Amino acid sequence: MKTSVVVGLNRGARAAGLALGLPVVLFTGWWVLSADSTNIFLPPLSRIVEAFGQVWLSDVFFRDVLPSLRRLAVGYAAALLVGVGVGYLVGRWSVVRELTGPILAYFRVLPAPVLIPVLLVAVGIGDATKLIVIAAGAVWPILLNTADGVRAVDDVQLDTAAAYRLRSWTRHGLILRAATPQVFAGARQALGISLIVMVVSEMLMSTDGLGFTVIRFQRTFAIPQMWSGVLLLGLLGFGLAKIFELIERRALRWHRGATGREESW
Amino acid sequence: MSADALLRIVDLGKSYRSRERTVDAVVGVDLTVDDGEFVAVVGPSGCGKTTLLKIIAGLLPASTGDVFLAGQRVTEPPADLGVVFQEYGRSLFAWKTVRQNVELPLRSRGVGRAERHELVAEALDAVGLGQVGNAYPWQLSGGMQQRVAIARAIAYRPRLLLMDEPFSAVDAQTRGDLEDLLARLWRRYAMTVLFVTHDIDEAVYLGQRVVVLGASPAGVIAQFPIDLPAERDQLGTRSCTRFGELRAQVYAQVRRTPQLEEVAP
Amino acid sequence: MTTSSRAQAHARGLAGGGIASRRILGIIGLLLAAVSYEAVTRAFFSPLHVPPLSAILPRAAELLTEARFWTATGRTLLVAAVGLLIALVAGVVVGFAVGSVRWLLRVTSSTLDFLRPVPSIVLIPVLVLVLDVAQITVLLVAVSCFWIVLFQVLYGLRDVDQVAVDTARTIRLGRLGRIVHVTWPTVLPYLGTALRLIVSVALALAVTGGLVMGAAGLGELIWSSQESGEFTGMYALVLLTGGVGIALDMAARLAERRLLHWHVATRREVAVR
Numbered sequence: 001m002k003t004s005v006v007v008g009l010n011r012g013a014r015a016a017g018l019a020l021g022l023p024v025v026l027f028t029g030w031w032v033l034s035a036d037s038t039n040i041f042l043p044p045l046s047r048i049v050e051a052f053g054q055v056w057l058s059d060v061f062f063r064d065v066l067p068s069l070r071r072l073a074v075g076y077a078a079a080l081l082v083g084v085g086v087g088y089l090v091g092r093w094s095v096v097r098e099l100t101g102p103i104l105a106y107f108r109v110l111p112a113p114v115l116i117p118v119l120l121v122a123v124g125i126g127d128a129t130k131l132i133v134i135a136a137g138a139v140w141p142i143l144l145n146t147a148d149g150v151r152a153v154d155d156v157q158l159d160t161a162a163a164y165r166l167r168s169w170t171r172h173g174l175i176l177r178a179a180t181p182q183v184f185a186g187a188r189q190a191l192g193i194s195l196i197v198m199v200v201s202e203m204l205m206s207t208d209g210l211g212f213t214v215i216r217f218q219r220t221f222a223i224p225q226m227w228s229g230v231l232l233l234g235l236l237g238f239g240l241a242k243i244f245e246l247i248e249r250r251a252l253r254w255h256r257g258a259t260g261r262e263e264s265w
Numbered sequence: 266m267s268a269d270a271l272l273r274i275v276d277l278g279k280s281y282r283s284r285e286r287t288v289d290a291v292v293g294v295d296l297t298v299d300d301g302e303f304v305a306v307v308g309p310s311g312c313g314k315t316t317l318l319k320i321i322a323g324l325l326p327a328s329t330g331d332v333f334l335a336g337q338r339v340t341e342p343p344a345d346l347g348v349v350f351q352e353y354g355r356s357l358f359a360w361k362t363v364r365q366n367v368e369l370p371l372r373s374r375g376v377g378r379a380e381r382h383e384l385v386a387e388a389l390d391a392v393g394l395g396q397v398g399n400a401y402p403w404q405l406s407g408g409m410q411q412r413v414a415i416a417r418a419i420a421y422r423p424r425l426l427l428m429d430e431p432f433s434a435v436d437a438q439t440r441g442d443l444e445d446l447l448a449r450l451w452r453r454y455a456m457t458v459l460f461v462t463h464d465i466d467e468a469v470y471l472g473q474r475v476v477v478l479g480a481s482p483a484g485v486i487a488q489f490p491i492d493l494p495a496e497r498d499q500l501g502t503r504s505c506t507r508f509g510e511l512r513a514q515v516y517a518q519v520r521r522t523p524q525l526e527e528v529a530p
Numbered sequence: 531m532t533t534s535s536r537a538q539a540h541a542r543g544l545a546g547g548g549i550a551s552r553r554i555l556g557i558i559g560l561l562l563a564a565v566s567y568e569a570v571t572r573a574f575f576s577p578l579h580v581p582p583l584s585a586i587l588p589r590a591a592e593l594l595t596e597a598r599f600w601t602a603t604g605r606t607l608l609v610a611a612v613g614l615l616i617a618l619v620a621g622v623v624v625g626f627a628v629g630s631v632r633w634l635l636r637v638t639s640s641t642l643d644f645l646r647p648v649p650s651i652v653l654i655p656v657l658v659l660v661l662d663v664a665q666i667t668v669l670l671v672a673v674s675c676f677w678i679v680l681f682q683v684l685y686g687l688r689d690v691d692q693v694a695v696d697t698a699r700t701i702r703l704g705r706l707g708r709i710v711h712v713t714w715p716t717v718l719p720y721l722g723t724a725l726r727l728i729v730s731v732a733l734a735l736a737v738t739g740g741l742v743m744g745a746a747g748l749g750e751l752i753w754s755s756q757e758s759g760e761f762t763g764m765y766a767l768v769l770l771t772g773g774v775g776i777a778l779d780m781a782a783r784l785a786e787r788r789l790l791h792w793h794v795a796t797r798r799e800v801a802v803r
Contacts, residue, residue: 019640026641041659098552099559109775111734113741114749114768117756121764122580156355163322163348164370164421177360196649196738203654203742218655226655234648241647258359258403 043224052228060213065232068198068210071127075134076194083139083190084183087146088176097147108144112137112193113200120205130201137197138190145186149179181255184248191244195237210236271457272298272321272425277330279316280482289482290316294330296476296485300424303451303458305472307465307519309480314461317478318429321459322348334425347418347456351430353411357402363389364398367417374421388420391450408439415447419454428460432467441499444471448497465519469493469511470502477518487518581762590766598751599767603774606740606747609664610732610778613671617728620672621679622721628680629687630713646681650674650735654742664746667739674735675728679721686720687713722786729782733775748774 031045056065089096090104115136119129153175161171176183202211214229277294280287290313298304308314319325321332323342332339334346350356357366364385371381389395392412402410411431418426428447432440448471451458462468468475469491477487493507502508564583571582593599628634628642650673657666690713698708740749748771755764 018636022637022641023644041656095555098555099562101552102556102560103563105779106772106776109730109733109779110768110772111730111737111775113734113738114752114771116741117752117764118768121756121761122575154355156350156352157358159319159322159324160348160350160356162324163342163346164373164417165342165344166370166373170369170373174358178358180360192647192649196651199649199651200738200742203651214652214655218658223659230652230656233652237647237649237652238644254360254401254403257401258354 040221040223043227047224048227048231051224052231055225055228056232064208064210064213067208068202071130071134071209072194072198075131075198076138076191078131078135079138079142079190079194080187082135083142083186084146084176087143087183087186088150088172088179090143091147091150091179092175097151104140104144108140112197116197116201116204125205129205130198133201134194134197138194141189141193142183142186145182145189146179149182150175152182153178181252184252188241188244188248191240192237195240199233270297271300271302271335272296272459273333274321275331275333277317277320277327277332278482279313279320279325279328291320292482292484294478294485298425298457298459301455301457303448303460303471303473304476305460305462305468305474306476306478307462307468307515308478309519310463312478312480313482314463314478315429318427318459318461322346322427345422345424347421347423347426349411349414349418349426349428349431351433353407353414353431353434354402356414357410357417359401359403362399362401363394363405363413363416366402366413367420370417370421384420384422385416388416391419391453392416392446406439408435408443411435411443412446415443415450419450419456422454424457426456426458428458430462431460433462433464440467445499447471452495465512465515466503469508469515470497470499475511475515477515486521487515489515579761581765585762586765586769589762590769593763593766593770599770602746602748602751603770606733606736606749607774607778609667609739609745609747610671610736613668613736614675614728614732616668616672617675617679617732618725621676621724622683624676625680625683625687629684635684642680646677651738651742658743663739663743666743667736667745667747670739671732671735674731678728678731679724682720682724682727683717686717689720690716719790722790726779726782726786729778730775733771733778737771 027045034042034044035046037044090100091097112133115133116129119132119136123129123132157174157178158171161174166174198209199211202209203215206212210229210233214226214233217223217226217229274294274296277291278289279291280289282288294317296304306314306317316325320327321334321339323332323339323346326340334343337343358369361369367385367388368381371384376384385398386395389398392415394409394412394416397405397409402413405413411434414431431447432443435443444467447458447460450456460468460471472491475489475491476485477489478484479486489511491511493502493505493511568582568584571577571580577585628638650670653670653673654666657669661669694712694716695708698712703711736745736747737749737752739745740747740751741753742749744750744753748767752764752767752771755761755767
């Protein structure tokens with residue numbers, strides 16, 4: 001299952017037209033239809049765009065957006081580190097896998113946001129809680145996918161590494177590298193989860209951050225501002241997914257090639 | 266003969282035990298391979314050839330008996346051993362270039378940079394892949410990929426080269442080319458080669474000696490010295506009378522063993 | 531696969547332990563985790579804020595006998611189920627519409643790619659102004675699950691074997707016949723995967739709706755226990771929420787296996803190569 005449904009869309013202007021066509025139509029439609037809106041809940045798009053500039057391109061960016069992004073980055077990085085590390089152990093050694101099986105199965109299905117009240121009580125309302133919640137929500141898909149990937153590494157590759165007496169750290173590196181497609185699959189899933197958990201944790205317990213600000217706008221009936229925040233969150237989700245995709249494309253070029261998803265020369 | 270034996274296999278057996286029954290894959294194999302010899306091992310599909318080879322390579326423990334390489338008992342993959350697997354696509358690391366693949370065992374062995382480059386370049390030239398060092402394995406055809414695996418083995422300068430049906434997954438034309446390439450390399454590098462195949466023609470064409478394994482469980486049932494001239498070529502050798510006679514003799518032995526029902530490869 | 535390598539695979543399976551020994555190790559792991567949690571909480575935390583398992587478990591058992599727990603669970607499950615059904619129907623319909631008409635896929639794919647990563651909870655502040663919290667929660671569940679179903683259907687449609695389609699044509703199957711005999715069986719396993727994925731997503735969002743907006747159910751119960759300082763009860767509820775998740779996951783897996791026992795087996799065999 002690969003990146004996007006868009007198969008070979010990068011073919012010139014026609015492709016650009018196809019890619020941009022519908023979004024432009026939708027945006028224009030929204031703009032025109034909402035132009036004369038008097039419904040306070042559905043302000044004209046022009047007002048939202050205006051509010052977007054006023055709200056987010058000011059010091060709010062440093063006060064609310066940056067802290068959110070920092071939490072996201074730190075929590076996600078921690079999840080990556082722990083998820084890949086533990087996932088490797090679980091995937092590589094069957095004893096570890098069997099010992100941890102039921103525990104992992106439990107945490108895989110436990111909804112990440114319920115950890116928010118727990119950590120609120122256990123750790124307090126500080127930044128640490130949010131970081132831990134983000135990491136704790138994001139770690140499971142990474143861990144489980146890494147374990148699957150490591151476990152599925154080809155026997156022939158393992159035999160080759162053994163027959164040529166590769167050093168053990170070289171072997172660990174090879175196994176992890178062979179598992180990167182699955183690691184990325186987990187990391188991609190985790191990215192979405194960490195964004196959601198970040199917003200929820202800020203909605204529930206924060207004095208700054210994107211989630212908090214959007215909720216504050218809604219409570220104070222600053223509707224265009226609230227819409228602009230929703231728009232920003234959407235753009236953030238989209239932007240992060242795109243950045244991720246870019247990194248993944250680079251890192252997994254060999255995998256697409258080896259599985260015949262890219263033409264050979 | 267045993268004075269300069271490089272490889273000595275004594276009463277080797279391998280059985281797999283499950284709750285219901287014990288399956289013997291290999292029973293009572295005795296075999297000696299002299300230094301510099303080219304021995305081809307033939308046997309019907311599914312007769313435990315791969316198991317035998319894996320035990321010799323130290324990748325699988327034997328149930329009974331011993332393997333000695335240069336007088337040392339084999340308990341783990343020995344130094345000075347090269348292995349070429351049937352599944353070339355899976356034994357090469359797809360995220361490494363051709364050059365990096367060939368270089369990896371040398372790097373792990375701690376060969377210095379300059380010498381490493383020299384060995385890799387020479388090996389790639391020897392298999393006729395001097396030009397594609399920077400390509401990735403998956404950008405090459407199957408035959409070329411197998412040549413990369415051979416280059417990796419010879420760059421390592423093994424005393425014993427084990428080959429497990431290395432050419433059975435390539436087309437007939439390429440196969441002939443690879444056979445001749447292997448024969449040339451064997452003479453050039455004075456290696457000892459143990460070549461496992463299910464193809465009788467190939468065994469007779471390449472080997473100085475052909476060893477016939479019986480159907481499962483595998484045991485040596487016959488050996489034939491191949492008294493064909495050292496220089497062989499696809500057309501001349503294969504059409505000469507002596508080749509036909511030898512081929513018929515080996516064939517009779519292979520046929521004599523009760524065939525198990527063929528398991529689809 | 532040769533006989534020997536099959537025997538090897540068999541032997542490896544044995545070395546990895548049978549189902550029984552695997553289960554025993556799993557139980558040992560659980561016990562180890564429980565004991566270390568108990569020890570750590572007793573040593574380093576106040577029992578008020580981080581109660582030991584010996585306090586949580588009896589509370590959880592008590593909750594199991596209380597009507598309010600079951601009412602909350604029922605509400606959460608209902609919300610999750612309704613949202614999930616909407617997502618399934620919408621995802622399959624939209625997926626088939628978009629996926630089987632080539633120009634439609636081309637026109638919409640960039641938009642779908644854009645909208646998918648937008649987290650559904652951004653809808654909360656918008657919808658809170660016009661809908662009640664239960665409806666919003668259903669919608670959250672539906673939107674999140676919809677993307678998963680939609681993309682699985684699209685992946686499935688992309689996977690339809692052209693040879694099978696051509697074969698169907700040569701035996702003069704009509705459009706409907708091709709969908710019934712070729713397309714649908716290909717997409718079904720992908721739907722099975724989707725089902726397995728969306729069940730936990732649905733539970734997560736149903737609970738989140740309770741946490742954030744106070745929609746009646748497990749999430750709301752957890753949040754109100756936290757606010758009223760009934761921490762042991764909160765821990766017990768979280769523990770039980772995971773249990774609900776396990777039950778749902780097992781149900782989804784069972785459904786998937788029932789639905790596609792024939793296909794899952796054959797796919798595995800192929801996938802191993």
